[in-house]
Amino acid sequence: MWLFGRLFRSNSRKMGDGEYPVILCHGQAKHEVTVSPEMTLHDFMVKVEGVTHVPHTSQKILFKGRNLTDRDATLSSLSVGCGAKLMILGKKFDPLEDTGYQAVAKIDQSVSHVEETLHRGVVPEVESIAGGSVDGRQCGEALGRLRKSLLGVNEQFMRLLEQLDGLQFEETQLQARQKRKSVVKRIQMLMEESDQVQEHISQLSLRYS
Structure with missing residues (x-):
């Protein structure tokens, strides 16, 4: 836990003002991505697609037991702060x-x-x-x-x-x-x-x- 927190603090020093990391949990995989409080849920889902390869149109994002659905809402208004863990549900794109x-x-x-x-x-x-x-x-x-x-x-x-x-x-x-x-x-x-x-x-x- 101490090492994980230290990693977050180290990464935050490299980010721009207002940016912070969150954790995506997709199946057994975990990914750390950088976001900003003004980012909309739609933009966040597009970012998630680039990491998990789950199309943003078919994603289901769970945060603290809630299904996030308002794509126009900002991460700040959804209380998605630094270090937040979000569960990503959905099938990867198959060409x-x-x-x-x-x-x-x-x-x-x-x-x-x-x-x-x-x-x-x-x-x-x-x-x-x-x-x-x-x-x-x-x-x-x-x-x-x-x-x-x-x-x-x-x-x-x-x-x-x-x-x-x-x-x-x-x-x-x-x-x-x-x-x-x-x-x-x-x-x-x-x-x-x-x-x-x-x-x-x-x-x-x-x-x-």
Whole structure:
């Protein structure tokens, strides 16, 4: 008990003004999270989801025998203070049961296939030409072919972005929304890289024209 209290005091010194730790009990697991008195129950439940992986829409939170249901209420008004222990009830998110999440995951696999074309096909060959490993008389034709391949890569990325944009999710499908956001960001980064490779090809074309 002394060590636990000491840990709380140590952690509180690292937190911002007004912040304090509370303990989440979910099954056999216990998690310490940092909250503030002005945090609403809704925001707290979203935070709980990030730790326990129980969707905030299906959580049941018990505190001192009470079921907390007013999502607009602040933790202060609910008397959830420093060191409070809250029991979290609910099933963890299972991606296999979410068709929306699976649709995004399938598109993500397609992104990996296109990325392989870029990283194992186009980029190494461009680097070989830039390094002088290819006969100069063949470089012009090779660069033209690589430019077409890169155009195909970008077109596939664009189609995948359109597919992601066309997916419709319920408000409760937070994980699917987050997964889509991460895949969109991944595609955007790959397209930026593709643009850089395209610029490199253009520079090499001037050299071998």
